[in-house]
Amino acid sequence: MSAPLLSVRELKVVVGGRHILHGVDLDVAPAGVTALLGRNGAGKTTTVRGILGLVPRSGSVRYDGHETVGMTTHQLVRRGIGYVPEDRGVFAALTVAENLRLAERDADPAYDLVHELFPELRQRARQAAGTLSGGQQQMVAIGRTLLNRSNRLIIADEPTKGLAPRVVTEVAVALERAAQAVPILLVEQNLALVRRLAGHCVVVADGRTAHAGPAAELLADAEKSRTLLGVGRRADAATGPGGDR
Numbered sequence: 001m002s003a004p005l006l007s008v009r010e011l012k013v014v015v016g017g018r019h020i021l022h023g024v025d026l027d028v029a030p031a032g033v034t035a036l037l038g039r040n041g042a043g044k045t046t047t048v049r050g051i052l053g054l055v056p057r058s059g060s061v062r063y064d065g066h067e068t069v070g071m072t073t074h075q076l077v078r079r080g081i082g083y084v085p086e087d088r089g090v091f092a093a094l095t096v097a098e099n100l101r102l103a104e105r106d107a108d109p110a111y112d113l114v115h116e117l118f119p120e121l122r123q124r125a126r127q128a129a130g131t132l133s134g135g136q137q138q139m140v141a142i143g144r145t146l147l148n149r150s151n152r153l154i155i156a157d158e159p160t161k162g163l164a165p166r167v168v169t170e171v172a173v174a175l176e177r178a179a180q181a182v183p184i185l186l187v188e189q190n191l192a193l194v195r196r197l198a199g200h201c202v203v204v205a206d207g208r209t210a211h212a213g214p215a216a217e218l219l220a221d222a223e224k225s226r227t228l229l230g231v232g233r234r235a236d237a238a239t240g241p242g243g244d245r
């Protein structure tokens, strides 16, 4: 990997007196998709929340050449990190257009890109986001990060979780396209998607980095995938350890 855009070393997180991360190391490539993998409860979401300063953290998180562990979440967002949280975080009572408008930060928001990737968002602009399907809400959540041309990194936490296979494909296409413009750190359990999208991967287990390297290499190694990810079937099956989607 050429010089990483984001470089995490010895990330430790304690929440409510409980040590959740004991030392996560990860590098996010300056282009394309880097996948963050691990079994349920391994510490993926906490890693993302630690990177974003949403939980108290220690260690080193270098982003774009600067140490950010002392920075607030707000400062990181201002520096161009876009976040698609696991629960999508859309405002249910607001319309699609209002959800997008709230995310505008730049003078020239990229509605052209967002509507090209997700034509449904234009069609449903006046619909309350709470009445959208899970897949459509995910499009709003991803769309919000793409709206800001100044975003230099997108972190997406399990964007396909719970979605129907057809919608997973739509979201995958959008992520693939988005990754051509902005590097993505993708938390994902759907290994078929990881295989399709990710160049590199990092695996966490019990709050520590257990593996890092080319995604294709790990997924081609059935034994290693099984040990690290608990995959009970071929790693190129349509679904990951999260179950059928």
Ligand SMILES: Nc1ncnc2c1ncn2[C@@H]1O[C@H](COP(=O)(O)OP(=O)(O)OP(=O)(O)O)[C@@H](O)[C@H]1O
Pocket (backbone or CB within 6 Å): 015, 016, 018, 020, 038, 039, 040, 041, 042, 043, 044, 045, 046, 047
């Ligand atoms: N606020 C919290 N307080 C106490 N324990 C927590 C808290 N947040 C997470 N944990 C615990 O830390 C561990 C890691 O959780 P985390 O959500 O980061 O895992 P994950 O890899 O994202 O899991 P999943 O794939 O199920 O979303 C889990 O055992 C979880 O129960």
